[in-house]
Amino acid sequence: xxxxxxxMMSLLAGTVSAAVPEFELHIRDHxxxxxxxxxxxxxxxxxxxxxxxxTPEEFxxxxxxxxxxxxxxxRTVIFIGPLKPGEYPFFGEFYPKTAQGKVxxx
Numbered sequence: 001x002x003x004x005x006x007x008m009m010s011l012l013a014g015t016v017s018a019a020v021p022e023f024e025l026h027i028r029d030h031x032x033x034x035x036x037x038x039x040x041x042x043x044x045x046x047x048x049x050x051x052x053x054x055t056p057e058e059f060x061x062x063x064x065x066x067x068x069x070x071x072x073x074x075r076t077v078i079f080i081g082p083l084k085p086g087e088y089p090f091f092g093e094f095y096p097k098t099a100q101g102k103v104x105x106x
Contacts, residue, residue, distance in 0.1 A: 020079070022046040027057050027070065030095035041085040041105040050075045058093035064103065067093070081105070 023045055026033040030053065039045050051057055051070040059078070060067040070076050080088075083105035092099025 020044055020046045022048060024048045024050065025059075025101070027051040027053055027092070027099065029053065030057070030092065030098045032090075032092070032099055032101040035101040037101070037103045039081070039083065039103055039105050042082045044079060044081045047078050047080055048075060049078065055094070057095065057099060059090060060093045061088060061090035061103075063088040064090060066090075 021040065021043060023037055023039060025037060025047060027049065037047075049059055049068070049070050051072055051074055054072040056069055056071045058067060058069045064080050064083075066078055066080060068076055068078055080103070083103070085105050088103040088105065090101050090103065
């Protein structure tokens with residue numbers, strides 16, 4: 001019975017995560033690409049952040065209530081939302097003058 005319950009929970013978890021839209025954000029030359037991410041409002045999203053630089057960068061957003069260090073040449077996932085319609089700026093803590101962007105929930 002325990003094995004069956006674990007398998008059912010695994011299947012259900014896979015179904016739920018498959019329903020979450022995924023978006024990619026790249027860090028290259030201390031810049032975010034794309035600098036503007038359009039996402040659906042009122043929807044939880046999975047944001048894959050790929051740091052293509054050799055150096056680490058920290059994704060930070062006060063409005064999204066998220067901060068995460070992404071080592072050089074690596075990737076990470078953060079979940080955001082559901083967001084109300086609006087703009088949510090983010091920046092790179094280590095290169096704040098260049099690494100800037102925003103999420104727009106529509």
